[in-house]
Amino acid sequence: MNMDPVKVIDLTRIFTLPTHVSISNFPGTPAGFLTKLYYEYFKKGNRITIKALDRINLTLRRGEILCLLGPNGSGKTTLLKIIAGLLLPTSGKVLIDGIDILNLTCEEIARRVTYIPGLLLGGAWINGFFTLKENLRNYAELLNLDKGRIEWALEITGLSEIKNVKAAALSSGIHARLVLASGLLKESGIYLMDEPMTGLSREIVVDLLGYIKNLRKAGSSILYATNSIEEAERIADRVAILNKGRIMAIGTPEELVEKIKEEIVEIEVEGINIGVFRENIERALPGESKVRIEPLNYTNDLLKAYLTTKDSRELLPPLIDRVVKSGGKVRFVxxxxxxxxxxxIKFTKLSGGGNERKD
Structure with a gap:
């Protein structure tokens, strides 16, 4: 039977701390603890309970990249660490290849799952006096990994042509690719990537995302945590929006857009001032629509508005008519x-909300 690589069922993780401990200064806490805004706090006896994950349900399918997209402190790292066997859940289940993670030993989890944190900070083991290939060989020997995968890892990450160059002569972007290559030395079909691009330049990020897509083409399944919209747009097959420890929506980028059931209207006008234009919009718009107006010149008679509405066909005819009758001219729609x-932005601003159980 072809099982999904990872299935998370009603997963909850609660952290409990003494009330006399200052959470913002508590040593060794996950980064999410530092952002109190995204967690639910309440006192229970002499302790503070922090609900980091709240009934999470999701499935990582075979051969896909599923992006966990959420603000800092939304629970991404906590979720990945539970799947990697580094934290225990308070309740709920994580199935790896159909097996409850609590029934697997640490060694069995490690054979199935590779956890990769930030690539920029993960290269402390790189020795500048050794070549890229030598560094990978040393890394494999240290962790008793398969040295037979070194050439494959170098090829997947685009390092084959410079594998015999000493690391000291190469850029931080190459070092980040080497860290990614080190994560591929272990033969596991599941990769958990925890904001791997933090601190890297955009050019390097775009380059590395291409190599991660190569990994998917090789048949791996990747759960990729990020707070970057651009990264999610570039590599995600599906996106799960995580906020306050809960999944607010999950689907392909196209499916998520359809869930909003709104349209964005851009309209550029000239010959009327911003007050008249705003009045025209307010009279033409349904009450639930949103408006943002930007002046495009110093005299404020060339204006552009961004309107959010459920039906542009209902909005535009009366709006254009009002602009023209006010002495203005519509230049662009x-x-x-x-x-x-x-x-x-819309889903992370929603208060409350529940997990979407259907994947």
Whole structure:
């Protein structure tokens, strides 16, 4: 039977601390603890309970990249560490290849799952006096990994042509690719990547994302945590939006856009001032629509508005008519679906909300 690589069922993780401990200064806590805004706090006796994950349900399918997209402190790292066997859940289940993770030993989990944190900070083991290939060989020997996968890892990460160059002569971007290659030395079909691009330049990030897609083409399944919209747009087959420890929505980027059921209207006008234009919009718009107006020149008679509405066909005719009757001229109109960024902002601003159980 072809099992999904990872299945998370009603997963909850609660952390409990003494009330006299200052959470913002508590040593060794996950980064999410530092952002109190995203957690639910309440006192229970003489302790503070922090609900980091709240009934999470999701499935990582075979051969896909599923992005966990959420703000800092939303629970991404906690979720990945539970799947990797580094933290225990308070309740719920994690199934790896159909087996409850609590029934697997640490060694059995490690054979199935590779956890990769930030690539920039993960290269402390790199020795500048050794070549890239020698560094990987030393890393494999240290952790008793398969040295037979070194050439494959170098090829997947685009390092084959410079494998005999000493690490000291190469850039931080190459070092980040070497850290990624080290994570591929273990033969596991599941990769958990925890904000791997933190601190790297955009050029390096775009380069590395291409190599991660190569890993998917090789048949691996990747759960990729990020707070970057661009990274999610570039590599995700599906996106799970995580906020306050809960999954607010999950689906392909196109499916998430359809969930919003809104349109974005861009309209550019000239010949009227911003007050008249705003009045025209307010009279033409349904009450639930949103408006943002930007002046495009110093005299404020060339204006561009961004409108969010459920039906542009209902909005535009009366709005254009009012602009013309006010002495203005419509220069430009564009209607499009919301972007993934706009979808993300909408879902993370929702109060409450539940997990989507259907994957």
């Amino acid at each position: 564009k209607v499009h679906k919301p972007t993934l960024e706009e979808v993300f």
